[in-house]
Amino acid sequence: MSPDDRVALIQALGAAFDYEVFSELDETVRDQLSEALPNEFLAKAATELDTDDAAYLIEGLDADDRQAVLAQLPTSDREALERNFEYPEETAGRLMQADFVAVAPFWTVGQVIDHMRDTEDLPDQFTEIFVVDPTFRVLGSVELSRLLRTKRQVRVDTIMNEDRHVVLASADQEGVARQFERYGLMSAPVVDAEKRLVGVVMFDDVVDVIKEEAEEDMKKLAGVGDESLADSVYETAKSRVPWLVVNLGTAMLGSLVIQQFDATIEQMVALAVLMPVVASMGGNAGTQTMTVTVRALATNKLGPVNAPRVITREALVGLVNGLILSTIIAVVVFLWFGSSKLGAVIGAAMIVNLFAAAVAGILIPLVLDHFDLDPAPASGVFVTFVTDVVGFFAFLGLAAWLLF
DSSP states (O other): OOHHHHHHHHHHHGGGOOGGGGGGSOHHHHHHHHHHSOHHHHHHHHHHSOHHHHHHHHTTSOHHHHHHHHHTSOHHHHHHHHHHHTSOTTBHHHHOBSOOOEEOTTOBHHHHHHHHHHOSSSOSOOSEEEEEOTTOBEEEEEEHHHHHTSOTTSBGGGTOBOOOOOEETTSBHHHHHHHHHHHTOSEEEEEOTTOBEEEEEEHHHHHHHHHHHHHHHHHHHTTOOSOOTTSOHHHHHHHHHHHHHHHHHHHHHHHHHHHTTHHHHHHOHHHHHHHHHHHHHHHHHHHHHHHHHHHHHHTTOOOTTTHHHHHHHHHHHHHHHHHHHHHHHHHHHHHHHOOHHHHHHHHHHHHHHHHHHHHHHHHHHHHHHHTTOOHHHHHHHHHHHHHHHHHHHHHHHHHHHHTO
16 A cells, blocks of 8 residues: 555544554554654554564654653553663564563462452463562563462472573574574563563564564575665665675676687687576576575574584585586587587586585685674675686686687
8 A cells, every 4th residue: 555545544444443553564664654643643552562562663753753652651651662762673672572470489379370360460461470589580480381280379489490591681683583493482581781670572573583584684695685565766776786886896807807818709609608607507506505604604503613514515515516517518518519629618617617606605604704794795796706707717718728
C-alpha cells in the first residue's frame, strides 16, 4: 500500500486495529507510519506492545516527538522504555523485554503461585521465574513446568537452576543469538553492568535477530546495503552504487591485463571468444568458497585453530575442480576449433584460475576479518578482481607463449 493508504486504513479500523501489527512490519514501513501517525496513537500502541516492540516503534522519531510520546505513557511503561533507549541499537538492552517475574529465594512454591495469581502487572506470557537476591542479582531460575509439579511448601531456592546463562545488556545481539543457539535457550535474563536483573530476552526475538543477521550477510555479499522493498529509488541506488564504483575500478584493472595481450588476441580471434569462460568459471568458484567462508566467520565456526585445515581443504577442492573442468573444456575447445594446443592452453588456465579462486575466496575474508573489517561487503569485489586478473593473465600469457 502507499504511505497515505496505510494511514487511512489504520484510521478506518479504529479500535479494531491490532497494535501487534507494528512488531511484524518492515522497518522502513514502520518508520514511515511512526512519522505519519499522531503521537497520541503511538502512545496508546506503546502501552499495548512489549517493551522491545514499543522501542522499535518510536525509536525513529525525532527527539521532541519521542519525548511527547513518552510523556503520555504510564510511569512504569515510560521508565521501561527510557531504560531500553539507554542502550545502543542492536544490543541485548534494545532486544529485551522489561517485564519479567522475579522472586526471593526464601519464597515457597505456594507463595510464588499466589503471587502470580494476585499480581495484575505481570507479563502476558513467560516460561520461567527468576530468583534474585535483595540487590536484584540473579541467583537462578525456575521453569514453570517444574514449579507447578512441586509441592507448595517447598522453597524455590531448592528447585532453582543455578547454572543460568545471563546476558549483558550491552552485549551485541548477534552474540546473544549465538548464545541461544549454543545452549538451546528459550529465554535469558539480561543484567546491567552491576549484574542486576533489568529484563529478559525471549526466543522469538532471537529468531528475528538470526533472520535479520542472515539477510544482512546475504545482502552484503552482493554489495547491497541495508535496504528493503519499501525504500525509494534514491535510497536504493545510494545503498548499491558505492561497491559498484569499486567494482568498476577493479574491472578496469582487469581490462589493462587484456590490453597487454592485444597483439596476441588479434592473431587468434578464438582467444577473445574463450576469455569469458575462464573468468566466469573462476568468479563462480571464488564466490562459492567466499560464501562458505564469510558465513563461517559470521557464526564463529572459523578461527585461528581450524583455519589452516580449512584453507588447505579449499585449495585442494579448487585444484580438483580445476582438473575436472579443464578436461571438459579442453575436449569442447578441440571439437569446436580443432586445435589441441588451444584446448591445452585453456585447460591449464582453468586449473590455475580455479585454484587461485579457491585460495582467494578463503584468504581475502580471513585477512579482512583479521583487521576487524567486515568481510561480507568487500570480499566479493576483491575475489572477482583476483579471478579476472589471474584468469586473463594465465590464459592469454600461456597462449602467447605456446601458440605463437
